[in-house]
Amino acid sequence: xxxxxxxxxxxxxxxxxxxxxxxxxxxxxxxxxxxxxxxxxxxxxxxxxxxxxxxxxxxxxxxxxxxxxxxxxxxxxxxxxxxxxxxxxxxxxxxxxxxxxxxxxxxxxxxxxxxxxxxxxxxx
Numbered sequence: 223x224x225x226x227x228x229x230x231x232x233x234x235x236x237x238x239x240x241x242x243x244x245x246x247x248x249x250x251x252x253x254x255x256x257x258x259x260x261x262x263x264x265x266x267x268x269x270x271x272x273x274x275x276x277x278x279x280x281x282x283x284x285x286x287x288x289x290x291x292x293x294x295x296x297x298x299x300x301x302x303x304x305x306x307x308x309x310x311x312x313x314x315x316x317x318x319x320x321x322x323x324x325x326x327x328x329x330x331x332x333x334x335x336x337x338x339x340x341x342x343x344x345x346x
Contacts, residue, residue, distance in 0.1 A: 262297070262305055262324060266342035274342055281307050305330075 266274045271286045276297060283293040295309030300321075307320040322332040328344040 261299065261302070262322070262330060265345040266330060267345050268340055268342050273345065276305075281309060283309075307332075 262276045263278075264276060266276070267286070268274070272283055272292065273286055274281065274283045279296050279298065281293075281295045281297045282291060284291050292313055293309045293311045295307055297305050297307040300306055303324045305322045305324070307322065308317070309320060310317050319335045320332050322330045322342075325331050330342040330344075331339070332342065333339050
């Protein structure tokens with residue numbers, strides 16, 4: 223009788239363990255997706271309708287209507303909220319540095335090396 227109880231207990235335990243391994247994530251097996259953008263990666267727009275894109279260290283600005291490239295350059299994070307952009311204006315033929323602070327997931331406040339201030343808002 224002891225042997226039967228031991229076998230029954232082991233059998234029940236293996237069913238429980240198998241259920242734990244194949245049960246998947248809680249909540250019906252639907253994975254949770256974080257939709258909050260990380261850092262400044264993606265597309266942004268300023269008050270004049272100029273779009274800026276940040277992708278893997280490459281920075282570009284373009285007109286919204288004709289998609290003409292206005293500036294290009296690179297960027298690097300100084301901290302999770304501070305970004306330094308080195309850019310070359312294709313229109314003016316100048317090179318400048320811009321420092322930006324990510325003040326919220328959807329707003330980037332920037333100051334150019336000449337002291338000009340502007341904000342960018344994340345495009346949906």
